[in-house]
Amino acid sequence: MINIKSKEEVEIMKKGGAILAQVMREVLEHVKPGVSELDLENLANDLILKKGAYSGFKKVEGYKYATCLATNDVVVHGLPKDNKLKEGDIIGIDCGVYLGGFHTDMAETLRVKSQISNHKSQMDKVDRFLETGKRALNEAIKMAKPGNRIGHISQAIQDIIEREGYSVVRNLVGHGVGKKLHEDPEIPGFVYEKIEKTPLIKEGMTLAIEVIYNMGKKDIKTDNDGWTIRTRDGSLSGLFERSVVVTKNGPIILTN
Amino acid sequence: MAHQGSFEIEGIVKESLPNTLFRVELEDGKLILCHLSGKMRMHFIKILPGDKVRIEMTPYDKEKGRIVYRIK
Numbered sequence: 001m002i003n004i005k006s007k008e009e010v011e012i013m014k015k016g017g018a019i020l021a022q023v024m025r026e027v028l029e030h031v032k033p034g035v036s037e038l039d040l041e042n043l044a045n046d047l048i049l050k051k052g053a054y055s056g057f058k059k060v061e062g063y064k065y066a067t068c069l070a071t072n073d074v075v076v077h078g079l080p081k082d083n084k085l086k087e088g089d090i091i092g093i094d095c096g097v098y099l100g101g102f103h104t105d106m107a108e109t110l111r112v113k114s115q116i117s118n119h120k121s122q123m124d125k126v127d128r129f130l131e132t133g134k135r136a137l138n139e140a141i142k143m144a145k146p147g148n149r150i151g152h153i154s155q156a157i158q159d160i161i162e163r164e165g166y167s168v169v170r171n172l173v174g175h176g177v178g179k180k181l182h183e184d185p186e187i188p189g190f191v192y193e194k195i196e197k198t199p200l201i202k203e204g205m206t207l208a209i210e211v212i213y214n215m216g217k218k219d220i221k222t223d224n225d226g227w228t229i230r231t232r233d234g235s236l237s238g239l240f241e242r243s244v245v246v247t248k249n250g251p252i253i254l255t256n
Numbered sequence: 257m258a259h260q261g262s263f264e265i266e267g268i269v270k271e272s273l274p275n276t277l278f279r280v281e282l283e284d285g286k287l288i289l290c291h292l293s294g295k296m297r298m299h300f301i302k303i304l305p306g307d308k309v310r311i312e313m314t315p316y317d318k319e320k321g322r323i324v325y326r327i328k
Contacts, residue, residue, distance in 0.1 A: 057257055076258040173261035182259040
């Protein structure tokens with residue numbers, strides 16, 4: 001059952017989304033070589049509380065952190081650890097905020113650099129990898145308008161990712177978001193049944209669209225801690241996610 | 257936080273219980289409790305023990321499933 005949110009509920013989610021976006025921006029600015037994952041986790045936790053919201057991820061049964069940190073070959077659900085980030089690492093920061101009874105979910109992957117250079121003259125293959133993921137997310141979000149189907153979002157993600165030679169992770173999916181962190185529908189990053197058979201997108205739906213992809217093969221494995229999911233072939237993995245609401249004129253990103 | 261997607265698997269119906277619940281045996285021998293999907297109920301598709309069926313399962317509960325198709 002896909003929950004349609006009323007205009008008032010969407011306004012509450014917009015507030016939560018705005019807070020989440022601010023928290024993410026500050027945490028991303030702190031990503032530098034020498035910073036440890038736990039530093040970022042504690043920073044995110046403090047910022048969320050300071051802005052008057054609650055951590056959405058702590059409401060997940062069995063999860064005690066405010067963020068999931070996915071460095072290099074970790075795909076998703078990385079538990080924040082003590083190790084320090086190195087130059088050239090990639091880190092995917094996934095965070096959720098709970099405000100007014102509603103969740104919002106957002107993730108971004110970033111390259112760890114000692115100085116931020118604005119020119120793209122030295123785009124190596126890792127930068128191209130991340131650029132593809134961002135592009136896939138933007139195209140996927142554009143597909144979230146009334147009259148389209150979930151399959152169109154999946155198709156947009158799969159086309160862009162696979163055209164560059166990367167692989168879409170199959171077992172992990174985007175999802176509806178609202179009173180619960182994970183709601184219907186499931187939004188896979190690949191097309192597995194006829195698009196006409198996937199759910200119809202309607203005005204008022206709130207979707208957390210995720211692009212989860214690997215540089216190498218799509219197979220993944222779970223660590224012994226029961227949460228951390230890594231690529232089976234050790235290749236890098238990227239994660240991008242935004243929570244959007246579908247309106248008459250198209251999608252509006254809640255986490256902005 | 258990413259959500260683990262549901263997947264489809266095949267099995268053989270071992271026994272039928274009240275309220276269109278069925279005990280189904282999967283390929284690896286595990287017995288799970290399945291219910292009939294609403295679409296099949298709507299179209300009055302009968303399931304009897306011995307039928308081969310397609311099940312939809314979630315990775316979050318490995319003991320339950322939903323029967324979505326009766327394979328000929």
